[in-house]
Amino acid sequence: MANRLSKSLKEAAILPASVAGGEEVDGSTGSGITTYPKRNAHWGDVLAPYIFIAPFLIFFVIMFVVPSIYSFGLSFFRYKGYGEGRFIGLDNYIAILSYHVFWTELGNTIFYWLAHLLPLMIGAFLLAILIRSKLIKGQAFFKPIIFLPNIITIVAAALVYQSLFSTRYGVINTLSGIQIPWLENDDLTKWVVVILLIWRNLGWWMVVYLAGLSSINPELEEAATVDGASAMQRLYYIIIPLMRNIFLLAFVIDAIGSFRLFVEPNVLTSRAGSSLGTPEVSPLLNLLIGNLNNGSFGQASAVGWILFVIVIIVAAIQFRIFRENGVEVNE
Amino acid sequence: MAIKSLPVPANKSDQRYRLELYLKRGAAYSVLGILTVLSLYPLVVMVLNSFKSNAEIDLNPSGLPQKITVENYVSILGGPANLLGNFWNSVLVSTISTILAVFLAALAAFAFAKYRFNGRNFIFAMLLATTMVPGEITIPPLYLLFAKIDWLNTYQVQIVPSIVSVFGLFMIRQYMLTIPNSLLEAARMDGANHWKIFWLIVLPISTPVLGAFTILHFLSIWNSYLWPLLMANKSDVTPLVVVLPTLTDSQTGFTPIWGSIMAGSVLSVLPIVVVFVFFQNKFMSSVVLGAVKE
Numbered sequence: 001m002a003n004r005l006s007k008s009l010k011e012a013a014i015l016p017a018s019v020a021g022g023e024e025v026d027g028s029t030g031s032g033i034t035t036y037p038k039r040n041a042h043w044g045d046v047l048a049p050y051i052f053i054a055p056f057l058i059f060f061v062i063m064f065v066v067p068s069i070y071s072f073g074l075s076f077f078r079y080k081g082y083g084e085g086r087f088i089g090l091d092n093y094i095a096i097l098s099y100h101v102f103w104t105e106l107g108n109t110i111f112y113w114l115a116h117l118l119p120l121m122i123g124a125f126l127l128a129i130l131i132r133s134k135l136i137k138g139q140a141f142f143k144p145i146i147f148l149p150n151i152i153t154i155v156a157a158a159l160v161y162q163s164l165f166s167t168r169y170g171v172i173n174t175l176s177g178i179q180i181p182w183l184e185n186d187d188l189t190k191w192v193v194v195i196l197l198i199w200r201n202l203g204w205w206m207v208v209y210l211a212g213l214s215s216i217n218p219e220l221e222e223a224a225t226v227d228g229a230s231a232m233q234r235l236y237y238i239i240i241p242l243m244r245n246i247f248l249l250a251f252v253i254d255a256i257g258s259f260r261l262f263v264e265p266n267v268l269t270s271r272a273g274s275s276l277g278t279p280e281v282s283p284l285l286n287l288l289i290g291n292l293n294n295g296s297f298g299q300a301s302a303v304g305w306i307l308f309v310i311v312i313i314v315a316a317i318q319f320r321i322f323r324e325n326g327v328e329v330n331e
Numbered sequence: 332m333a334i335k336s337l338p339v340p341a342n343k344s345d346q347r348y349r350l351e352l353y354l355k356r357g358a359a360y361s362v363l364g365i366l367t368v369l370s371l372y373p374l375v376v377m378v379l380n381s382f383k384s385n386a387e388i389d390l391n392p393s394g395l396p397q398k399i400t401v402e403n404y405v406s407i408l409g410g411p412a413n414l415l416g417n418f419w420n421s422v423l424v425s426t427i428s429t430i431l432a433v434f435l436a437a438l439a440a441f442a443f444a445k446y447r448f449n450g451r452n453f454i455f456a457m458l459l460a461t462t463m464v465p466g467e468i469t470i471p472p473l474y475l476l477f478a479k480i481d482w483l484n485t486y487q488v489q490i491v492p493s494i495v496s497v498f499g500l501f502m503i504r505q506y507m508l509t510i511p512n513s514l515l516e517a518a519r520m521d522g523a524n525h526w527k528i529f530w531l532i533v534l535p536i537s538t539p540v541l542g543a544f545t546i547l548h549f550l551s552i553w554n555s556y557l558w559p560l561l562m563a564n565k566s567d568v569t570p571l572v573v574v575l576p577t578l579t580d581s582q583t584g585f586t587p588i589w590g591s592i593m594a595g596s597v598l599s600v601l602p603i604v605v606v607f608v609f610f611q612n613k614f615m616s617s618v619v620l621g622a623v624k625e
Contacts, residue, residue, distance in 0.1 A: 049446035156596035171393030
């Protein structure tokens, strides 16, 4: 996943926390080094925290807040990067929404997301349960190996996948004995992207789920075992409900990351000489980059804000689904 | 699935129970064995192909090399495609960005975790809210900005926008909240000023979370592709990963030179994997510190 993409994957980690509790945000714990500011506090004591947050905030405002606002404004202008911009109202948005490539790329993005979502999440969860079970030894061996793909540079991984899935001599076709045109057929290419996404992220989510599982009080499980609950029952009635917040977190982070997907499909399908894949397999972000490369800064910004709206909608849907399921579980 | 701790049901013979256990165990190890192969194989292919000639890669892209050659490494390390420079660009940008990002986040996290001040909760809530906004939104204005101040194709354009991480701030703050106030008050009594308390007490205690964030941030910058592709595509400052997919035959202009690409990929992966081998638990716990808040 792209630089900022993976960063924000992780940035998004804070979401459920802030939504599902936000315990200290309202300062109820409120403890300071001492209780600053005191009535007769020294001015240095009052200023200290502001000085500590200032460098962060200054860069944050310059590099994120101002550009975001500017980008919102820009999305209502036609601006070529020089001269005067011209206010055109919603024309950029209308142009994008009536452009067939937008819908193709949105469809691709949704496909990349939904196609990898369940295999990845269910696989990682079952794997975490398996690796934690007393059935096997060698956790210390399997865990890092399954995690390893996650630290492989994404571009390098995508390039290697070109070798693995090459039509004539790639290992997949050699083993199967059939010449499947994996990277020459758009539909198949999309599945290769999905395989790459699952391959690279399985270990990541496995480790997350492992941490979640180990935070469950073992006495709960033991008690259920004593009461005669089978492994499946314990899984369904104890483990999964208790892991609900972690699932929510995982699904939301993964969704946000998926809508910002860029590197995997583009590098995997890169035909030499172009860093962007063909629209048939490209994710939505390509439209932003394509507009930027054409010097259509207004339209590029509009794509960004459409992306934002989609991310919000998707996250909201997931919160709702998980909340509804939560109510069921509690009953 | 605590199989061993399950009491053996009385109606089952010991033998049958054992057989079942062996079967389950066999299935479990098979799954893990297959996953081990699947996880490692692409990496193995990368290394193997980097030791094959270009002609051989075309005919044998996923098997053992018939004839081992180091020509790919010679070509990327000294030849026309000198990737060593790009490698150092990646190292430089990732390292400086990480140092600054950790420092800025830790500094702010300390204030948010351990001080009361007007606007604290508001500012913190606003910072959290912005994490829903995809960072790509800022690309068009930042591109215009950096073009205007002549920062395109520089190191700073790759570093400066990446040094504020709200995620890092949050992660470090969560950790710092657990530092007992009494410790800080004691230092205060002994006459330590704000900076000394931060630098000599809070930072050393926070090493685990700082390490975790260091790993996550370094990897994300090391993997950074889209940003430098747009902002720093000129080869004397371009990072390694942006150059890799563009290695094409200078004669035809569009045939990828797979040997060099694979050798370059190894170069991009090697330092991370070496560090991972020594600090694998730190890597994996960084995921946990980053993603799971307990």
